[in-house]
Amino acid sequence: MDRSVIDGVKPYHAELTAIRRDIHAHPEMGMEEVRTAALVAAKLREWGIEVTEGVGRTGVVGTVKGKFAGQRAIGLRADMDALAIPEATGLPYASRNPGVMHACGHDGHTAMLLGAARYLAEHRDFAGTVHLIFQPAEEGRGGARAMLADGLFERFPCDAVYGLHNKPNLPAGRFATRTGPALAAADRWAVTFRGTGGHGGSTPHLATDVTVVQAHFVLALQTIIGRNVPAVEAAVLSVGAIAGGSFDSPNVMPAELRLAGTARSYSRAVRDLLERRIRELATTFAQAHGCAAEVEYRRGVPALVNHEEQTAVAVAAAEALVGAEAVDANAAPVTGGEDFALMLEAKPGAFMFIGGGAGPDGRSPELHTPHFDFNDAIIPLGVAWWVGVVQQELGLQRQG
Known part of the structure; x- marks a missing residue:
C-alpha cells in the first residue's frame, strides 16, 4: 500500500472532518447550496487555488496547475447537495435545517475533494491542469446539466473527468467500479x-x-x-x-x-x-x-457509462493505494441513478465507489435513510485516490 499521500493528509484530517461535519449540520437542497459553495470557495482561496463561482448557479470550480509543463487537463467532480429527509441520527452535528439532511454522503464527497485540492496545491508535482468541480443539485434538480449548459468544459477544458461516491455496504479500504454501464x-x-x-x-x-x-x-x-x-x-x-x-x-x-x-x-x-x-x-x-x-x-439522467481507458486509470489509482485484492474492477451494475452520467456523455471518464464501511458504532445505514452518516475515517483514503488519479493522468512518468 502506498501511504505517502495518506500520511501527507494526516495533519489536516481533523480539519477536513470538521468541514465535513459543518456541511452536514447545514445541509442545502439542490441549487440552494449558497452556504456550502461559499465555504468551498473560501477554503480553496485560503489554499492559494484559483476559484470560479456561480458555475451552473451554485457550482464552484477550483483550478490547480502543475509545476511542470503539460497540455493535458482533467476534471475531478464532487457533489454538494442534500436530500429532503428528516435526520434521525441524533449526532451532535445533525442537521439544523428541519426536513433536510446529508443522507447520501455528499458532505463527505465535498470534504474529500477539498482535501485533494489542498494536497495538490501544496504538491504540484504533476504536468498539466486539474479542475476541481464542486457540483450542485445531483439529487434530481439538474446540477450537472446546469454546469454543462453554463459552459463547464468550454470554460474549463478537460481531457477526462472522474467522480467518486461512497458506498456504505462496501468495507472501508475497498474500491469498486466497472467498465461500461455502471449506474442506470x-x-x-x-x-x-x-x-x-x-x-x-x-x-x-x-x-x-x-x-x-x-x-x-x-x-x-x-x-x-x-x-x-x-x-x-x-x-x-x-x-x-x-x-x-x-x-x-x-x-x-x-x-x-x-x-x-x-x-x-x-x-x-x-x-x-x-x-x-x-x-x-x-x-x-x-x-x-x-x-x-x-x-x-x-427522462431523467441517462445510464452512467464508464469509458475503458479512464476506468483503467481509476482502477490503477486504487490498486496503487490499497492493492489489487481490495479493488473490484468488475463490480455489478447499480440501478441507482447519477447525473455524473451527463458529464461522461460530454467527456471520457470514470466513476468509482469507495467503501464507506461502518461508523464508530459499528453500524452502516444505507444511503437515503434518516440514520445515514458519512464515515470520516475514510476521508484520507478518498483524498489519496483523487491524488492517485492525478498522478496516473498527469504524472511525470506518463508525460515521458
Whole structure:
C-alpha cells in the first residue's frame, strides 16, 4: 500500500472532518447550496487555488496547475447537495435545517475533494491542469446539466473527468467500479386514469371504474420486465404513488386516479421499450373499461457509462493505494441513478465507489435513510485516490 499521500493528509484530517461535519449540520437542497459553495470557495482561496463561482448557479470550480509543463487537463467532480429527509441520527452535528439532511454522503464527497485540492496545491508535482468541480443539485434538480449548459468544459477544458461516491455496504479500504454501464438511467412516469365516477353502492353499473383499470395496469407493469425486456438485460419498474378518491367518502367511485413511479434501465433500446409499453398498457386497459388515460414519461439522467481507458486509470489509482485484492474492477451494475452520467456523455471518464464501511458504532445505514452518516475515517483514503488519479493522468512518468 502506498501511504505517502495518506500520511501527507494526516495533519489536516481533523480539519477536513470538521468541514465535513459543518456541511452536514447545514445541509442545502439542490441549487440552494449558497452556504456550502461559499465555504468551498473560501477554503480553496485560503489554499492559494484559483476559484470560479456561480458555475451552473451554485457550482464552484477550483483550478490547480502543475509545476511542470503539460497540455493535458482533467476534471475531478464532487457533489454538494442534500436530500429532503428528516435526520434521525441524533449526532451532535445533525442537521439544523428541519426536513433536510446529508443522507447520501455528499458532505463527505465535498470534504474529500477539498482535501485533494489542498494536497495538490501544496504538491504540484504533476504536468498539466486539474479542475476541481464542486457540483450542485445531483439529487434530481439538474446540477450537472446546469454546469454543462453554463459552459463547464468550454470554460474549463478537460481531457477526462472522474467522480467518486461512497458506498456504505462496501468495507472501508475497498474500491469498486466497472467498465461500461455502471449506474442506470433514472426516469419518472405518471399515468392519470379518467372515468365517469359514480355511486359505488347504488349504481356502480352506471360508472366507468378507474380503480379497476389501475389494478390491472399495476399488475401488468411487471409483465414488461418479465416478458418484454430480454432476459439478458436488466430493468426496474416500480410504483411509488397512487392517489384517488377520498377516505371520507368511500362509497364514491373516483372519476380520476393518478399513479406515478420510476423506471430504470441501462440501454437505450430498453429505455425506449419501457416508455412505449407503459403507454400501450395504460391506454389499452383504459379503453377496455371505457376510461381514458394520460401518460407522462419524463427522462431523467441517462445510464452512467464508464469509458475503458479512464476506468483503467481509476482502477490503477486504487490498486496503487490499497492493492489489487481490495479493488473490484468488475463490480455489478447499480440501478441507482447519477447525473455524473451527463458529464461522461460530454467527456471520457470514470466513476468509482469507495467503501464507506461502518461508523464508530459499528453500524452502516444505507444511503437515503434518516440514520445515514458519512464515515470520516475514510476521508484520507478518498483524498489519496483523487491524488492517485492525478498522478496516473498527469504524472511525470506518463508525460515521458
